Amino acid sequence: MQIPGSGILKGLAVTARNMIGSYFEPERLITQQYPEEKPKLPERARVFPFLIYDGSDPETGIRCTSCKICEKECPPQCIYIVQDRDQNGKPIKRPKIFNIDISVCMSCGICVEVCPFDSIRMDTEFELSSFDRFSSLILDKSRLLKPNSYYHQIHPTEAAQTDERIEAERRKKQAASAAKNTPSKPTTPSQPSTPPQTPNSIQTERPPASTPAATS
Ligand code: SF4
Numbered sequence: 378m379q380i381p382g383s384g385i386l387k388g389l390a391v392t393a394r395n396m397i398g399s400y401f402e403p404e405r406l407i408t409q410q411y412p413e414e415k416p417k418l419p420e421r422a423r424v425f426p427f428l429i430y431d432g433s434d435p436e437t438g439i440r441c442t443s444c445k446i447c448e449k450e451c452p453p454q455c456i457y458i459v460q461d462r463d464q465n466g467k468p469i470k471r472p473k474i475f476n477i478d479i480s481v482c483m484s485c486g487i488c489v490e491v492c493p494f495d496s497i498r499m500d501t502e503f504e505l506s507s508f509d510r511f512s513s514l515i516l517d518k519s520r521l522l523k524p525n526s527y528y529h530q531i532h533p534t535e536a537a538q539t540d541e542r543i544e545a546e547r548r549k550k551q552a553a554s555a556a557k558n559t560p561s562k563p564t565t566p567s568q569p570s571t572p573p574q575t576p577n578s579i580q581t582e583r584p585p586a587s588t589p590a591a592t593s
Pocket residue numbers: 426450451452453454455456477481482483484485486487488489
C-alpha cells in the first residue's frame with residue numbers, strides 16, 4: 378500500500394538531490410541561457426532543407442539538376458521549381474527558381490530521400506522566425522544554397538559518406554567511358570578448318586576414273 382503523498386516527497390527528493398548536486402557536478406546544470414548560449418545540436422538534428430553547391434560559386438557549383446522529383450514527392454507541395462534555359466530557350470540542367478515555403482514544410486525529409494543527385498539536405502538552422510508571415514518564410518535559391526563545407530560542418534558523418542559515394546560513382550563513370558573509347562582489337566583472320574588443297578591432293582580426291590569397259 379502506498380502512503381498518501383509519498384510521490385510528492387520522492388519528487389522533492391529528486392529535485393533536492395539535483396539542486397545540491399549541481400554545485401559539485403556542472404553537467405547537472407541543464408538550463409541553457411538561450412539566446413546568449415546556443416544549443417549544440419546533435420548531428421542528426423534536422424529542421425528545413427537546404428541546397429548544396431560544390432566549389433566557390435553557387436551558380437556553377439549547384440548540384441541540383443532541376444529534375445523536379447522532390448517537387449513532385451513533397452507531401453504538402455511546398456517546393457516550387459522552374460528550370461533554367463539558355464538564350465535559345467534550350468533547357469539547362471539547373472533551376473532558375475527554387476523556392477521552399479517553410480511555413481508549410483513539415484521537415485519530413487522526403488525531398489532528401491528522393492533526390493538522386495545528393496543536392497538537397499536537411500539543415501539545422503532553426504532561428505528563422507520573422508514578423509513577416511509570407512515572403513520571409515519562402516526560402517529562395519539565394520537563401521537555400523550553401524556550400525558542401527557547411528554540410529560537412531553540420532552533418533560530418535553523413536557528408537563524408539555522400540562524398541565517398543559521389544567519388545565512387547564518378548570513378549565508375551570514368552572507367553565506363555574509358556572502356557567505351559578504347560578501340561577494340563583488330564580481329565585476326567580465322568584459320569581455315571581444312572588446309573588449302575594442293576594439286577596433288579585435288580588429284581587424289583578425284584573419283585577414280587571409270588575403267589574402260591572390258592572388251593569381249
Ligand atoms: S522536408 Fe518534406 S515537407 Fe519539407 S520540403 Fe522536403 S519533402 Fe517537402
